[in-house]
Amino acid sequence: MATKRDYYEVLGVDRDASAADVKKAFRRLARELHPDVNPGDPEAAERFRETSEAYEALSNPETRARYDRFGHAGMAGTQFHPEQFMDFSNLSDLLGAFFGDDLFGTSRRPARGGDAAASVDLTLVEAAFGVTREVDVEIISACDRCDGSGAEPGTTPQTCPSCGGTGHVQHVSNTAFGQFVQTAACAACRGRGVRIDTPCTACRGRGRRRSQESVEVQIPAGIMSGQRLRLAGRGHAGEAGSARGDLYVNVSVAPDDRFEREGNDVVSVLDVPFTRAAIGTTVTIDTLDGRQELEVRPGTQPGEVLVLRGKGIPVLGGRGRGDHRVVMNVLVPRKLSDEQRALLDRFESTVDDATYAADDGFFHRLRTAFR
Ligand SMILES: [Zn+2]
Ligand SMILES: [Zn+2]
Structure with missing residues (x-):
């Protein structure tokens, strides 16, 4: 087991720090290290857990006195529950519950659950036509027990005597400038408005638990890498009776080595030997819909683009599809044998004015179709 760091060192306070200083130090660190602020950072999560444990030990005068006398050895057998700090679905919930911070400055309403995040990796073809995916998400859900x-079960939560069930308390202060009323979450019930005398054994009275959920996500056709889907009401559970948060699914689309996406169009490159470009040929190419024959007309020029209308990517949430543009990459020999050179010399001797003349009719029509 790794050596445990000193609790005072973890919170960055002196050994004779007041309870208020301990609280202040934890609040500062919680704002800095909470998983909300550092999504997907395991180091911050571990430091947050460590900080929570130190705060739990030092915020209670009894355990703090034991720690001061015996160090970590004195904590043996003590049940720490750092996850109670993690389980608050978001940072403002946590600060509100433990410190009466009201980040929004409004009177309290039942907090909606926090938003959760997941991600899916798609191929370009899946992104083009849409797909249904099962996504595993860690969700804080209502405790089923x-x-x-x-x-x-079998017991009933009592109305909190400190706040009369409203979940918040008001501090009235009289100053030279008049009376100020400050509303904060009730510390006695952590803003829940109820007092639980017999906490549920499964969730230790928090009403929420972490669980793995498999969520079916319908990816719409035409989605782009970097876009985010919102699944309303599929995020973390809120406090009893309030709405669940939302689930955000980040979409990333892997590059496809056959196609490049350009808006709703796809672009591919077709290698055509110069002889075939001159004589014409029929080839089979990859499209989003599978293999397809493509006619390369005689006299095809380097860089010419053939447009397959409506063979691109479906318009997200709309109608129709983009185009598939095929760029002709005419291959010119880099190495010739003596025989080949002789053949080309012979060809060259037959060239006249008409050989390379542009046939405006066809090429002009085609070119105006390019962007
Ligand atoms: Zn209360
Ligand atoms: Zn429970």
Whole structure:
């Protein structure tokens, strides 16, 4: 086991720090290290856990006195629950519950659950035509043992005597400038408005638990890399009776080595030997819809673009599809044998004015179709 860091060192306070200083230090670190602020950062999550444990030990005068006398050895057998700090679905919930911070300055309403995030990796073809994916998400959900009430089944939560069930308390201060009323979450019930005398054994009275959920996500046709889908009401559970947060699914689309996406068009490059470009040929190419024959007309020029109308990517949330543009990459020999050189010399001797003349009719029409 790794050596445990000193709790005072973890919170960055002196050994004779007041309870208020301990609280202040934890609040500062919580704002800095909370998973909300550092999504997907395991180091911050671990430091947040460590900080929470140190705060839990030092915020209680009894455990703090034991820690001061015996160090970590004195903590043996003590149950720490750093996850109670993590389980608050978001930072403002946590600060509100423990410190009465009201980040929004409004009177309290039942907090909606926090938003959760997941990500999916798609191929270009999946992104083009849409796909249904199962996504695993870690969700804070209502505890099924107590139905989210936090009270052991068979017992009933009592109305919190400190706040009368409203979940918040008001501090009135009289100053030279008049009377100020400050509203903050009730510390006695952590803003829940109820007192739970017999906490649910499964969730320790919090009413919420972490669980793995498999969520079916319908990816719409035409989605682009970097876009985000919102699944309303599929995020973390809120406090009893309030709405769940949303689930955001980040979409990333892997590059396809056959096509490049340009808006709703796809572009591919076709290698055509100069002889075939001159004589014409029929080839089979990859399209989003699978293999397809493509006619390369006689006299095809380097860089010419053939447009397959409506063979691109479906318009997201709309109608129709983009185009598939095929760029002709005419291959010119880099190495010739004596025989080949002789053949080309012979060809060259037959060239006249008409050989390289542009046939405006066809090429002009085609060129105006390019962008
Ligand atoms: Zn429970
Ligand atoms: Zn209360």
